[in-house]
Amino acid sequence: MSAELLALGLDATTADYLATLPGAAELVPGRVARVDKGLSTILTEDGPVRATWSGGLLAAIAADSQATPCTGDWVALRRWPDDRVTVESLAPRRSAIVRAEVGGSSRGQVLAANVDVVAIVVGLEPEPNISRIERFLALAWESGARPVVVLTKADLVVDADSIAEDVATAAPGAEVLVCSATTGEGLDAVSALLDENATLALLGVSGAGKSSLVNALAGVELLDVQAIREDGKGRHTSVRRELIVLPQGGVVIDTPGLRGIGLQESGEGLAAAFPDITALVERCKFTDCAHATEPGCAVQAALEDGALPVRRYESWQKLQREAAFMARRTDLRLQRETKKQWIRQTKEHRRDNKPRL
Template sequence: MSAALVSLGLDTPTADYLSTLPGAAGLVPGRVVRVDKGLSTVLTEDGPVRASWSGGVLAAVASDAQASPCTGDWVALRRWPDDRITLEAVAPRRTAIVRAEVGGSSRGQVLASNVDVIAIVAGLIPEPNIGRIERFLALAWESGARPVVVLTKSDLVGDADSIAEDVATAAPGADVLVCSATTGQGLEPVRALLDGNATMALLGVSGAGKSSLVNALAGVELLDVQAIREDGKGRHTSVRRELILLPQGGVVIDTPGLRGIGLQEFGEGLVAAFPDISGLADQCKFKDCVHQTEPGCAVQKALADGTLPVRRYESWVKLQREAAFMARRTDARLRAEAKKEWARQSKGYRRDITPRQ
């Protein structure tokens, strides 16, 4: 593996996969920086290039939207005699941040891939929305990457540590870091997340300070930043997901501000985000307890004696219901697609066996 690709986060299993592709000798490995309507900017050993998608990739995307190349993907490129460059294959993803598609579809949208750390960025002013942080945490845990909560703008408040304690109670298992991109205070623990050429994706709403954080970590102004609006809401600075190689090492994937995160059918992610409630649920008298009025419900008992905050329980219930709803929609979509495929094959079969007149 070349040092340039290793600095981008290339690992041995991915390198081995790319090297064993058919015709690998004529392929160029690289990592997707960003995607624009069927074109990808890819960073290779020799620098960035623009690549269109091959027929094989387009066919894969047609059958599964999640096969679409995304920021963070490791890919194989082919250079043609007429100077065209095509993206021929996408390596299997170690981790993937997947949310439900905008518009309520049951299909998933991959926001970024091959991420080691997901930094859920929230500004300390206005005070962070803990329910939203819990939602981001469920998404992050499900991805397979390590979640971390980064609270920014500590220079603008006097009770940053107190707010961080409140956030920490809603983020068991995830570190909560407090920093200021303006003064540099608290940046070293954040920068340490990138040790070993790690890739860190930033998730958060507009105005959380993601672009300012990238600039502070880089030590130079790589991204434009804007002040928040008078009503406290953020302005969109980043307009697309983009991979950024930092001068001191490590890779950051900056994402546009997300007003909402649609959850898909969550398994381990929701359990990991709410280990306290999951642990209580295991103690319930009945295995099919729905944690409302059943006798012997450990969750309701914890609510009654105050050991489980009502706010956290309500947040968990909301996410559980949403995940269950998306699971039902996915099942219905898969059944409909299977029925259409069966009808298509049956039609072809009848055409093939019908004798010509």
């Protein structure tokens, strides 16, 4: 592996995959920095190139939209005699941040791939929305990467440590960091997340300070920033997901502010985001307990004695219902697609075997 590709976050498993592709000697490995409607910017050891999708990749995308290259993906490129460059193959993702597509579709949208750490960036001013943080954590845990909550704008509040304690209570298993891009407080701890050329993805709503954080980590103004609106809501600074290689090492994937995060079949993610409730569920008398009025419900018992906060229980219930709904939609979609494929194959069989007069 070249030093340039290692600096982009290339790992041994992905390198072996790309090196053993058919015709690998004629292919160029690279990492997707950004995607613009079928055209992507790919970082290679010789610099960035612009590439389109190959015919084989387009066929794969038609069968599964998640096969579309996204920011953070590792790909194999082919250079053509007419100077065209096409993405020929997509390496398996070792992690992927996937949310439900906007509009209620049962399909998932990959926000970023091959991420080591997902930083849920939350501004300390205005006061953080704990339930929203829990939703982001479920998404982050499901990705396969390590979740971290980064509380920004510490210079704007006097009780940053107290707020961080409240957030940590709702984020068991996830590190909670406090920082300020303005004063530099806590930036060393955030920068440490990028050790050994790790890839750090930033998620959060508009105005959380993601772009300011990237600039502070880089030590230069790489991204534009905008002031918060008078009503306290953020303005969209980043308009696309983009991979940024930092001068001191490590890779950051900056994402636009997310107004909503729809969960898919987040069973493992929810269990990891709510380990306290998951442990209670395992102690319920009945395995099909709905955790409402059933006798012997450990969840209800914890609510009654105050061990489980009502707010956290309600947040967990809401996400459970949403994940179950998306699972049902996905099952129905797969059933319909299987039926369509069976009908198409049957028609093709009848056509091919039709007696000729």
